[in-house]
Amino acid sequence: MKRRLAAAAVAIGSVLGAAALWRRRSGAGKDRADVYFADGSMVSFPEGSDEAGALFPIARRILAQARS
């Protein structure tokens, strides 16, 4: 009985760990700003960066205006 419980706990832990890893790798749930230029280059600013700090409030105002 204890073995089965331990096996179930390990299985559940593995699934949760894999889900967390997939979520982190895919970037899901992360706020970010992607900026594309005419020369084909792209810069991604993650949450917490100075650039994101400048762009996020503007984008949030756009979201609010569009959905109000």
Next chain:
Amino acid sequence: MHGEGVYGRVLGLPPVDAAKALADLVEISSQIESAVLADGDGGVLASTLASDERAEAVAREARELLEGATGAAGRPTQVQVSFQEGCVFVVADDERLVAAVTSRDPTAGLVFYDLKTCLRLSGEQPTAKKAAAGSRRKKKADVAEAEGEA
């Protein structure tokens, strides 16, 4: 028939006015909730928003977003800001910009493609096409004249 106008337009790519281009954009892209098309000065050309004031505010903020994202590589042509609650897209050319709001986790490539198509279609003027056609006719006449001389 549903979408007939949209697909015919996409296949033929004729010029359309700003309001029609924006209406087609929202119809063809299920991920776009609302969009605003504006000129370079931030003046609203067309909008899917109910309020003119909100459309003007979105156009103004979209322009500010582009200016805020301007860096060493110059002014950006496309910006996507992703939040948990949704995404903001802005696509600009030399004369106009289109801003759109989508739900969370959209297919960014498709949204950008649809926005660029909207921008291109709304920017093509019939007069420009006629001028181009006239130019082609003139070239053909020149060629015919040159062949006649030879």
